[in-house]
Structures are given as structure tokens and as C-alpha cells.
Amino acid sequence: MRWQYRPLLLPSLFVLLLTSHSYGFQQHQLFVAFRNPSRNTMGFRVGPQTNYLLPQVEFLSAFNASNQHTSSSSSIALRPLTSQPTIPFYSIERSDGDDTTDFEYQLVRTVQRCILAYGLFQILANGESLAAAAANAAGLDMPISRDEIHPTAMSSGMGNIIKLKWRVSLVDLRIGNNKASKSTDRDSVVLQAFHPYFHTVANLDPALQQRDERGPPPDLDFVIFLLPRQDGVLLCRRLTKCPAIGNGYTYACTPRRPRSGILRLLAERRQKAVVITPTAMEPEIAWAMNNLARVQVGSKVLDPFVGSGSILFAASLLGAQELVGTDAAVELVGEGTGTAKQEIMKSFIYSIDEFLPWVPLSASVRPVPKLGQADMLAWESYPLWFRREYYDCIVTDPPYDLKAKVQGTTTGAAGAAGAAKERETDLAKERQQAAMPAIKKLIEVADHGLVAGGHLVFFFPEWGKHGLDGKEAGCDSVIKPPSAFPQLPPSLHLVAILPQIFSPTFVRWLACVEKRGRIARQ
Secondary structure: OOEEEEOOOHHHOOOOEEEEEOOOOOOOOOEEEOOOOOOOHHHHHOOOOOEEOOHHHHHHHHHHHHHOOOOOOOEEEEOOOOOOOOOOOEEEEEOOOHHHHHHHHHHHHHHHHOOOOOEEEEOOOOOOOOOHHHHHOOOOOOOOHHHHHOHHOHHHHHOOOEEEEEEEEEEEEEEOOOOOOHHHHHHHHHHEEEEEEEHHHEEOOHEEOOOOOOOOOOOEEEEEEEOOOOOEEEEEEEEEEEOOOOOOOOOOOOOOOOOHHHHHHHHHHHOOOOOOOOOOOOHHHHHHHHHHHHOOOOOOOEEOEEEEHHHHHOOOHHHOOOEEEEEOHHHHOOOOOOOHHHHHHHHHOOHHHHHHHOOOOOOOOOOOOOEEEEEHHHHHHOOOOOOOOOEEEEEEEOOOOOOOOOOOOOOOOHHHHHHHHHHHHHHHHHHHHHHHHHHHHHHHHHHHHEEEEEEEEEEEEEEEEOOOOOOOHOOOOOOOOOOOOOOOOOOOOEEEEEEEEEOOEEEEEEEEEEOOOOOOOO
């Protein structure tokens, strides 16, 4: 087998995305499945093959966050599991010999905090066709390790029948453009083919099969994936799912609104919010940004362009210990009556039970953010907010006119069209220049305020024709920062940068910057 290595991130993350011209499945192999882009994230698909790298970046960042304060030295790589680039399933390859149980537990915890993931799966059997996969499953000796089943689940009066609730779901990715389809007749045929496995090999009690996918999670959760013809059929056990997957979730390949799991609750809170700024970050992207910054239990997080606090709220759910937000807008965070400060702070008071089981229980006390008015262009004048080497993470979205019209009309006479085009170019330059001072100051704050190993995650806007959706952004290209991206001081280095395309003349880059230095292990 010939491997091709393509850097997914810059070298500081120490991970690679592996691609191969040959694909195969192994029994008990672990793989992570990602959700396809939603309406919020579809702009992150780049190039003629619409590469969608954001979920992989989030997953690898979250894995490293859980790894940096442990004795484990695990590092991982992701390899496409199928030959179809539009099916985001990736096998997980490790580069060390750490304890397998601890490693799998770490993977479970990683998926449970990744908002763009679908689930973590273990392959039990596969085949080029339904009949071949079912025959391979029926021939297994011990598909489920007895070590994974609690002793009380075994009934002494019924031989080896496993007295656990179980469920099997079907995901068909063969129809049309990989659109998941639902058919009662097809489901019956597929499930019937795997009856010998479930009832004879696995010894599962038919009376305990949970048929309603909207019910509570069962003890054993199986998924059958029907892949395009060259990839066949997979019988898998789902080990865990991500916070955006609620009960009854149907895998979708076409963009839709992310309204499942915790994202449904966050959407409802957003609709009821007393204060919400027009440019408030969507919860799905805010959560991913915090994962890129490696926000975790105990983190100190700063948002210097806090607005109505949507990014800090996601950090709170991920277990941050201290939340600090500043903004130049007096009407939002200023002192005295007539400001929105108190209402924003009240929105952070919630019951942890409301968001179970999607948030870490180890942080039982959720902090109320400290909010204050501060002008980032003169951040040195606010030493109480911008402390030296204090914050673990700075996660923010600097101000820029996201909804501004950059592309003007070009109808009419040729002279008018040329003048309009020239005006568009001038307008793009003006907006780029207007956004740069705040971004340069943000980098200064990161250099001053981050601890060693801390991360800055922010959006960098770029106006003007970019060509990222053309051939020059092919699947084998390394994504490089735009030429307008500011130069970083020696203490900071760029870990990852991904473009989100809004139009042929506007793109914003999601950048992750790390403060150099060693992190003391706990």
C-alpha cells in the first residue's frame, strides 16, 4: 500500500491526515464519524472536492487538550475510512503503546466534547455486500468483549443470554449524492440479515431490543452503515456520540440547521435571550472555536470583543473556571443603569441539569463572567482586565462588517462597469485596513496575556477575490494564511488556519495561535 502524507495542520500540532489509494476495514477497528456541514459551517468546505477539514481540526485539538494534563504521550492521526471524500469517516491511528483502555477512554471523552462529530464506532464486521457482511458477523466468535459487560447483566437462569437493553440503527449512504434515506422495507431486509448475529452470536435478548430511536440510550448501541458499492456494508458498535446528536437524530448529508442535542437547547435559549447582538456567534461555531482553543475544566478564558457573550457561554459549558469579557460598547458592558451588562450576566446563570449529559460534571459550579468596558486599541490602560500571562485561552471574533456589501453592481455602460469594479476594489482595501488595527492589538494582548501553551482563536476577515473555491485550493494543497495576515511575534506561532467562504469577494479565516513554551503537567 502506498501512503500519501498531507499536512492537516501546521507542524506544532504534531498530527497528520493520512490518505491512501487503498481502503480496507479491520475487525475491532475504531473510527470517528463526523457530521456533514450544517448551514453554519458549509462555508468551510474548500476546493473543487469541497474538503471539509474543520471537524478534524476540532477533534485533534480536543484530543490534545485532554492529553496535555495527563501522563499519556499518545498522538494520533486520522485516515479516511472510505473511498468517498464526501463521507467523513476516519480511522484513528496511534503512534505509541500506551494502555489501550486509557486511550479508548480518552477518545470517548474527546468525541463527547466535539460539536462537529457524529460518534465513535468500533467495527464488528464488514463485507462487500449485505450478504457478505451478515455472513462475516455470523461467523464471529466473541464480537462483544465480556470485559465490557457488567457481571450483573448476565442472567444465571438463562445461560449466556445478555440481559441488556440494545438497539440497532441503519444509515444508508448509497442513495443519490450520499443522502441518507429511510425505507421501512429496506430496513426490515437488512435487520433480518443480521438476526443470526444479534440473537445467536451476541446472545442478545429479543425482548430487550429498544426499537424507538427517540428513547433513552441503550446499554448496547449498534449501527449498520450501507456505504457506496465499493465500500460495502459495516456492522458497528457505537461507543459514544457527540453533544450535537440528540435522540432520534438522522444522519444527514445535505446542509441543514443544527437543531439536535445541545444545539437545540442553545437555539431555544438564543431565541429567548433578552440581549443578543446582531453579530453574535452561532453556538455551533462558538463551541468549535473553544475546542480549538482547548478550553477545558479549570481554564481561564478571555473574550475582548464579548458582545452579548455567546462565545463565553460555550466556554462555560465546556467547564471554564473563569470567564472575562470586555467590549468597547458602553451600552453592552458599561457600568450604571441603561446598559445590558446585568442581563448578559444573568444569562450565564443556569442549572447544570439543563445541559446534561453533554457537559462535564467535574465543574459543578459555573462561573458568572466578569464584564467590563475597555477599548482594545488602548488595552494597556486596563491592566486589571489584561493581566500578564494570566489566561489559558483567548477566544473572540474581532469587529468587522460581516454583512457589508463588497460586490457592487456592474450593469450599464462599460465605463460605468469599470468604475464600479474599481470602486469595489477600493472598498475592499478600505475595509481590510479598517479591520487591521483591532486585530494587531488582539495579537499584542495574546502575546502579553496568554500563559505558556495558551491559545488564541479568532476570525480574520479578508476582502477581495480569493480564488479558494478554484483549482488552486485542491485537495493536496496546504492551506496557507492570506498575505494580509499580520506577522506574529516570536512568542506566538500559528497552529491552524481554515477559511470560511461567504462569497467570491469575502472570506474569514479561523485562526488558532499558540503561545510558545512548555505546559506543566498536573
